[in-house]
Amino acid sequence: MRVLLGSGGIGTEERRLRYRDLISNHFRDSENVVFIPLATHDHERRTARLKESLGPMGARFHGLDLDCGVEQILAADGVYMGGGNSFLLNMDLHKYGLIDALRDVVKQGIPYLGVSAGSNVACPTMMTTNDMPIVMPPSYEALGIVPFQINPHYYPGKITFHSEGQRYDHFGESRRQRISEYHQHEAIPVLGLWEGSYVEWDGVRGRLIGRARAFFQDLEPVNFDDGAIFDGTLTLG
Ligand code: ASP
Numbered sequence: 001m002r003v004l005l006g007s008g009g010i011g012t013e014e015r016r017l018r019y020r021d022l023i024s025n026h027f028r029d030s031e032n033v034v035f036i037p038l039a040t041h042d043h044e045r046r047t048a049r050l051k052e053s054l055g056p057m058g059a060r061f062h063g064l065d066l067d068c069g070v071e072q073i074l075a076a077d078g079v080y081m082g083g084g085n086s087f088l089l090n091m092d093l094h095k096y097g098l099i100d101a102l103r104d105v106v107k108q109g110i111p112y113l114g115v116s117a118g119s120n121v122a123c124p125t126m127m128t129t130n131d132m133p134i135v136m137p138p139s140y141e142a143l144g145i146v147p148f149q150i151n152p153h154y155y156p157g158k159i160t161f162h163s164e165g166q167r168y169d170h171f172g173e174s175r176r177q178r179i180s181e182y183h184q185h186e187a188i189p190v191l192g193l194w195e196g197s198y199v200e201w202d203g204v205r206g207r208l209i210g211r212a213r214a215f216f217q218d219l220e221p222v223n224f225d226d227g228a229i230f231d232g233t234l235t236l237g
Helices: 013-026 043-053 055-060 068-075 084-096 099-107 175-183
Strands: 003-006 034-035 060-063 079-082 113-114 149-154 160-163 166-169 190-194 198-200 205-211 214-217 222-224 229-231
Touching: 003 013, 013 055, 013 060, 034 043, 043 055, 043 060, 055 060, 068 099, 084 099, 099 113, 149 175, 149 214, 175 190, 175 214, 190 198
Parallel strands: 003 113, 034 060, 034 079, 079 113, 149 190
Antiparallel strands: 003 198, 160 166, 190 214, 198 205, 205 229, 214 222
8 A cells, every 4th residue: 555644734834845745756657646635625726726736747636526525536647646625625524425335445456645634534433623623424434444543733731821912821721632532432542643744554654754753542652754664553563
């Protein structure tokens, strides 16, 4: 399998360059990549923005046509699942019957790129998203093309923020607290993926590009450094 999952948060020029390099390498042999913009409301605008942001390479990316989504996915030689709201995305993946076709092509080795919400739905479920439940998907079950969960846009500790020249502490739950709430009910390990970071997954082993922290139901969390190699249980190896 050739899976690349990003956390989003590519707000600096350095991160944008890394993202473009990774995409062009990931889709080096692909001429017909289907771009799935279902995490957003305005599919056409989202697709146009993506194509524009990729420059000449954008010509090889085609927005999903919901009238023939399954056929388009089966005929594609690459899949790019864009970010946005994970509830909306997962609802539409189920509603338009795209889950099985996506799983099949990814298992056959078609390169899959997911960014943020697109990484959430690559997991067994979408239960470790940060998004608000703005719609009701029929199920939290997602594509399951990696065996662990991802929490994208992860950051350690608590937030401090600035407003009108003042610095404030924010006392809401940290990501660690939220992930430990998930682990009170579920045993699947969770990779907290820092912004600007990526996971490469070949079906057996993963490689981290950037920074991450792995969370487990009954073990202490473990920091993953750039280049870390791990298996489906998020055990370093
Ligand atoms: N809203 C995020 C994105 O797709 C997903 C998340 O934070 O869980 O950018």
